[in-house]
Amino acid sequence: QEKTISGIITDSSGLPLPGATILIKGTSSGSSSDFDGKYSISAKQGGILIFSFVGYTTQETPINSSNTINITMKEDTESLEEVVITALGVSREKKSLGYSTQKVKGDELTAVKSGNFVNALSGKASGIKITKTTNMGGSTNVLIRGNTSLTGNNQALFVIDGVPISNRNTNTRAQQQAQGGNYDYGNAASDINPDNIESVNVLKGAAASALYGSRAANGVIMITTKKGKKSKGYGVTINSGVTFGSIDKSTFTKYQNEYGAGYGPYYGDCECLYLNNHIDINGDGIPDTSVPFTEDGSYGARFNPNLLVYQWDSLDPDNPNFGKPTPWVSAKNGPISFFETPITITNSVSLDKAGENGSFRINYTNFDQKGLMPNSSIKKHNLAMSGSHDFNKKLHATGYANYIKTNGLGRNSTGYNDNIVSGFKQWWQTNVDIQQQKDIYFATRRNITWNPSSSNDLTPIYWDNPYWTRYENYQTDERNRFIGNTSLTYDLKDWLTITGRVATDTYNELQEERRQVGSVPTAFGIGSGIDGSINRNTVDSGYMRRDITATESNYDLFFNINKDLSDSFNLKSIFGVNINRNEFSRLTSATQGGISVPGLYALKNSKDPLALPVETVWKNGTDGLYGSISLGYKNTYYIDATMRKDHVSTLPKNNSTFYYPGISGSFIFSKLITIDWLSFGKLSANYAEVGNGASGANQLQDFFDINTPIGSASTSVSNTKNNPDLKPERTNSYEFGLELDFLKNRFGADITYYQSKSIDQIVGVRVSEATGYLYKIVNAGEIENKGLELSLSGTPIKADNFNWNVNVNWTRNRNKVLSLPEGLQTLQLGSFQGGITINAQVGQPYGVIYGSDYTYLNPENPIASERLINPTSGEYIKTSTSNNIIGDSNPDWQMGISNNFNYKNLSFSFLIDIQKGGSIWSLDQYYGLATGLPEETAFTNDLGNPVRNTLADGGGFINQGVNPDGSVNTTRIRADRFGAFGYRRGLPDKAFSYDAGYVKLREVALTYNLPESILKNSFITGATFSIIGSNLWIIDKSLPHADPESGLGAGNIQGYSVGSLPSTRDFGFNVKLQF
Amino acid sequence: CSSNLENLNKNTKDPDAVSGESLFTGAQKALVDQIVHINVNENNTKLWSQFLQETTYTDESNYDQVTRTIPENLWSAIYKDVLKDLDEASKVITKTTYTSPEDQNTNNKLMIIEIMKVYAYSHLVETFGNIPYSEALNIDILSPAYDDGLTIYKDLIDRLSTAVNSLDINNGSFTLEDNIYTGDVDAWRKFGNSLKLRMGMLLADVDNTFAQITVESAIADGIIMSSNDNTHIHYLTSAPNTHPVHNEVILSGRKDFIAGATLIDIMNTLKDPRRPLWFKTVNENYVGGEIGSPSSYSSHSSLSSQVTAADAPGVIMSYSEIQFLLAEGAARGYTTGDTAENHYKNGIISSILEWGGNNTDATDYLAQSTVDYNTLITTSTATTPWKEVIGTQKWISLFNRGPEAWTSIRIMDYPVLATPTEAVSGFPNRYTYPIVEQTINAANYNAASKAIGGDLAETKLFWDKF
Known part of the structure; x- marks a missing residue:
């Protein structure tokens, strides 16, 4: 017998669906939901109701003894009736389009x-x-x-x-x-x-x-x-x-921690060639051992905790370490601690x-x-x-x-310049503790930098205190x-x-x-x-x-x-x-x-x-x-x-x-x-x-x-x-x-x-x-x-x-x-x-990268060929031209x-x-390797010695390649000074072009x-x-x-x-x- | 829809026409800036002449031209900011209708522009060798061919003679638009002849007959005969029209440059009275930095306040320089009006006086056997002794004159310079061609490179036979 069945039709989030169609299966009689999703319909028990709505999966429900049937309609997510918005904001059925479009839902963004x-x-x-x-x-x-x-x-x-x-x-x-x-x-x-x-x-x-x-x-x-x-x-x-x-550390320089400030054995005349021993810092009339303050590289003296050295923080009277030498060690707080939690x-x-x-x-x-x-x-x-x-x-x-x-x-x-991060990646002293730079800036609000012009001229020579720059x-x-x-x-x-x-x-x-x-x-x-x-x-x-x-x-x-x-x-x-x-x-x-x-x-x-x-x-x-x-x-x-x-x-x-x-x-x-x-x-x-x-x-x-x-x-x-x-x-x-x-x-x-x-x-x-x-x-x-x-x-x-x-x-x-x-x-x-x-x-x-390249024994097939090396210097022979394709972006x-x-x-x-x-060319590597910052500039060489030792002391490295006559290169390059790696000694631009994948x-x-x-x-x-x-x-x-x-x-x-x-x-x- | 839509496309902020005189003013400054600069991106010749050294970043002291694309910056400045503007200036002036009597000055203006053009081109040839010339400054030729350096150079000398001879000293020319001579036509005539003298001397080793004719005709037509006629631009005391050296050293506050050991050591040996005029002392000594090595700023001599003054003159030709050129000419047997020795002495004395030294300094200096011309000629072990004797003093007197000193070293081969500790090439006898020419004008670049014997820093240019 006929009875009145009513209920609410909602979508999956519980919102009412007005205008949904309700049809008694096998008949043409039906109804539709009102503005609040409510419907009512007369039907016989044992019959089947069909609920449908555009964009939703059609559902069939048998009529049992209950007079209430609430339906939650499920969105037909793969609906082929998908409507997309085309040019001028006009909506069209996607299936009718003869061109490619792709929809991304707001939620996903x-x-x-x-x-x-x-x-x-x-x-x-x-x-x-x-x-x-x-x-x-x-x-x-x-x-x-x-x-x-x-x-x-x-x-x-x-x-x-x-x-x-x-x-x-x-x-x-x-x-x-x-x-x-x-x-x-x-x-x-x-x-x-x-x-x-x-x-x-x-x-x-x-x-x-x-x-x-x-x-x-x-x-x-x-x-x-x-x-x-x-x-x-x-x-x-x-x-x-x-x-x-939180910083992804693989995207910031991983520093070597064995050597500090300097560019080579240029400063002192004792055994510590890498440190300055000509300047009297503490005023006692006797020259002291000090850091080469002006140098913004880390190709300097090997760290030694027993060695006391006058560093930048000994120069300014407002600094707690004023007039005091400190142990020659790698900084406790490196540049990575400069960054804050975004x-x-x-x-x-x-x-x-x-x-x-x-x-x-x-x-x-x-x-x-x-x-x-x-x-x-x-x-x-x-x-x-x-x-x-x-x-x-x-x-x-x-x-x-x-x-x-x-x-x-x-x-x-x-x-390149006046960029703190290019500084950190290319021009930096690994002995400088960034937190000390922070403390002295906030204590004085002055530009007291790790990189002063000299021991008695504390104006910055190349780099400001990074906190000064920021504030x-x-x-x-x-x-x-x-x-x-x-x-x-x-x-x-x-x-x-x-x-x-x-x-x-x-x-x-x-x-x-x-x-x-x-x-x-x-x-x-x-x-x-x-x-x-x-x-x-x-x-x-x-x-x-x-x-x-x-x-x-x-x-x-x-x-x-x-x-x-x-x-x-x-x-x-x-x-x-x-x-x-x-x-x-x-x-x-x-x-x-x-x-x-x-x-x-x-x-x-x-x-x-x-x-x-x-x-x-x-x-x-x-x-x-x-x-x-x-x-x-x-x-x-x-x-x-x-x-x-x-x-x-x-x-x-x-x-x-x-x-x-x-x-x-x-x-x-x-x-x-x-x-x-x-x-x-x-x-x-x-x-x-x-x-x-x-x-x-x-x-x-x-x-x-x-x-x-x-x-x-x-x-x-x-x-x-x-x-x-x-x-x-x-x-x-x-x-x-x-x-x-x-x-x-x-x-x-x-x-x-x-x-x-x-x-x-x-x-x-x-x-x-x-x-x-x-x-x-x-x-x-x-x-x-x-x-x-x-x-x-x-x-x-x-x-x-x-x-x-x-x-x-x-x-x-x-x-x-x-x-x-x-x-x-x-x-x-x-x-x-x-x-x-x-x-x-x-x-x-579009977008090929040009620069200097290696030269090759077999220039016809550079990928498979040995690279040419100058037998006297041990350095690669690079092209004199800079119009060689060294990458593709x-x-x-x-x-x-x-x-x-x-x-x-x-x-x-x-x-x-x-x-x-795809390729990407890195200026950070071009300079940073030369100034001795990243870890790959301090390693144990093929002889089992630190690569930065002098040649006499078993240091240096041998470039892989051949001499122009085809013989294998055996000339060792000294690596005890600035530029042994990086841009200075024979490496062509090609060496700094990387896969961007x-x-x-x-x-x-x-x-x-x-x-x-x-x-x-x-x-x-x-x-x-x-x-x-x-x-x-x-x-x-x-x-x-x-x-x-x-x-x-x-x-x-x-x-x-x-x-x-x-x-x-x-x-x-x-x-x-x-x- | 609007039928006059194109009317929207207006530039209301930039002029579509300017006076030729204002273009000349801009080009003149751009040219002198480029010649006197010490910015490491623009002009490395004061480093290469070993007058100066870099303190920490010694790449350019070690002849690195590539990293900072220096040749391109020079090339661009001369072609685009100087030659193009001069070219346009003469076109505009030719087309302009002046009222009388101003119109009588038009030809002199055009000839002064022509002299500046010759000067700019000669600088390019002396720097690179073969360069685009007959196809240059034509925007319809995007890949201009390079012409032979010697051919260009001789043509330039020709053009210079024509221009100088067309100057009419009875008429005026520019006025305040000319920041060198304020339009003094006679002064420009002397500069033009002096330039011709300098260019002629440069060809002595490659075409002696031509050189001699050129030099002697320049002298006959009237060259600079006094330091009062020196050619220099008048920089101002306020930015951006201050001397480029002032910008680099004072305004920038940087500590990149110190005296080079090569110059300081020679001057110390000679007890040169110009040291205090040019440099500051360190513990009462003049100390130069080792060539190519890093050196600390505070323990080496840096430039004096006279050299780095905002309104220091931007010199491109001087009486002292002319006298050394004449000394060289006399030594080669040209008719110069005096002996090599006297020109040499005049050159030294006027250099000292031009920098503010006094006659006593000059006389004492010349009295030393280490400076005396005849003594040195007899004791020199050089193959051509006058090259060493004149070359050394000419080089000193060309201090702060980067391109001229560099050219002097290349032609005279004295003094013998130090090999920088980390040199990336041999002594640069030229700027390599801009990288941009390799990429966008490749076929002509390759042809030019081949024609000059390879696009290398060490390649000697056509006039540099020894």
């Missing part, structure tokens, strides 16, 4: 809070290469499918809810070229709060991104923000997390709710990071609001507003940013809508750099080079500020069509217009010749008249018209065609309007064939072109530089020769994809092959200065990228209470420079200390393997991230969801506890004493390592409460 959500993408999608740095708040390089532009921007475009935002990197050219004393100010995408991210979708190829036009040539990171949801509680979510870091605290609260007519969400997040270096922090306040409202059935409004305030303090300086010569920065958009959509028909949208992303930023009176003079302030950052004068003090403002505005109007033309045919179409405008201004000003009043960091405190400020102001814009048509036939065949016309402001009028097409198709062959184990199969193919204008400031007209007047006006021809005849850049690409799912979607594979060619590039080519210029802007050159992307997913174990999921992402990109402008064979991307250059060379991958392949285990309410996951191959345990997370049964009687609707670890273990790497991921920063120049901070193993705890 928030597990580990690094301050830059971009870092969390590493290993989680194929085709994307994330290169981060260890700099606090540093920039991250995001490459999708390789470098396509020779010298332009290769970074992926970031898009929030359909609207592009800025990911600008304001680092100076000097920073990117590893000149010292500069800071990595990060990139603007780090402002995005992962707590606001619902999901990220990576659009990899040109076909996927063509509607964005010119800027999307490098792929797009599409971010969909969280929206208000219908919920049964108050809709409040509180999230609190704390993360602690702590990151993130607190966020969000309120969200959805009702009949719309939804609303507010989030406030406070991010507070204390860095690895003393006196360093980054603080962020992030306030976001999103909402939607249906005015009536036809008119819908949405809005998003996000304010972000970021404050940085004491970022670490990067590059006196610090930088600060502040960025205030607003990102927002509003849109109105009107449903003209049930198959046709029109949408208008206005969006802006605007920020101002102030970067301030300081140098206190009494510091070691170094390059500071404004220089004469390209952007004022190069050729800076050397001064002991100063103040510099950069004021940056940037605004991007986008105005969109588009029609969206979605119509079933017949039972079999579906038409989707978008056409519209986009108006994009950008404004950028930067003003850099600095004191000159130092500051007059110590500690007053103001421009008016300049000793000499202010240096000429450097001003950069530009505006540009693009007007775009676009359209796309997608036809689907029987949910099996799909074809998409797109076309965009751009009119850009940065090209000459006759070349400023251009068109580019794209076409893609897919075929779901599993619809036509029935194979038991194959649940889904799709083939796809596409071809697309993307065009691009020039970027930034005017590159069409020539300009002059103005110099500080000397008696009268002084000017120069600019370093760059601009070009009035520029044409748009083009990238053509095609790809083929195969997507397969097996065994009812338990296992899946997604394979994509792509090839792209970028031509007519707008390139500032580095030219021979004999032309009178440094760069010439030209249109030419061709780069090809070919690659294979593989994503595998599977659920090896699926039981009631236990699940094991595995995801593997594998990427291989092969990049080749096919031609260069005007017949050039090599384009120099960067030139570095050590005689190293990084280049694009015809026939080679591109990896062979990359892979991320994530495993996820779920047991009841507990889940455990870990991610292993692998890079195979690694295997890392990137993330580990253990999460516990408090079960419903416990929460039932409280106001709390959800509680999640997590323990997280990131970068816990570098399982394998080749680069000594540094993290192979520790590049200089984002940009096209990768593969050079100098003075990078050690990386940390981070442990975190997180609590999320919902009520």
